[in-house]
Amino acid sequence: MEIATCGIGSRHEELVQALGQVGIQEPIGRLEHLDTEARRDIKVLFGWGITQEVIDSCPSLAWIQGAGAGVDWLLPVRIPESVVVTRIVDHFGPDMGEYALMAALAWVKDWRRITQGQAERQWSPYLVRQLAVLSVGILGAGSIGSHIAEMFRPLVREVRALGRKRPQLSGIRGFSAEEWETFYDQLDVLVMVLPHTPETYHAVGAQQIDRMKRGGYLINVGRGAVLDEAALIAAIQDGQLSGAALDVVETEPLPSDSPLWTLPGVTISPHISGPSRPDGMVAVFSENLSRFRAGRPMLGVVDWERGY
């Protein structure tokens, strides 16, 4: 057996079945169930949480297909140069965009106040904000960030997007990494979509948040480690930000004693904004498998210089 999944638990059966439906019939093992001998033949691994021990136990390994968009979990692992690593691309934009839109709308209309009022049987009208007058900045302009920017574009006054190079997206104000100050200036809503790499660690902190419009809002669907949580907490306590929706946090699961759980205006969700749906995983994996076999360039190859 040459192919195995790793770290996807009970989703293994679902994946094997879905791959069967697109014509991939060969046996696919579950690494956790393979002994030392069987692991020696594994050439392809699909999944998450691949550790050094796993890499060392698969000497024939030639390709790792990550099951998600991010590969930060592989950063501490030494991977032989001959092993290609690919990630799932062009799959998460719609889900993550819906999450970001939901969070922005829930903030402008103060959905929390609506549900609380109902729970308390209180009929207390208030002036809601309007999304259409706001300026929204998308931090990260890869395929997910660009998709999110396009979902916001018809609904808001202005969409900005910041990428390593200045993004060229129609109807969206693009900024390069060097132009970060202008990107943040007077921004109402910041949507963070950055991967975690050594370069992006705590890329959003007090300096960035202080440039936003006072009372603005922050949404993080990328990686928790990109946000300096102490700076976020200080900004909310001071009123510089009126709240945040955090689908990702630096330590996951969020420890039960974290002040973020109860900070006014903060909504925590358990890393659900970009689910790895079987159709997307199967589409990328089966396409990459035929490219791998034919020796053709694969989709979503990780560039370790960039870190994603």
Ligand code: OXD
């Ligand atoms: C991913 C994720 O990397 O779910 O896809 O965060």
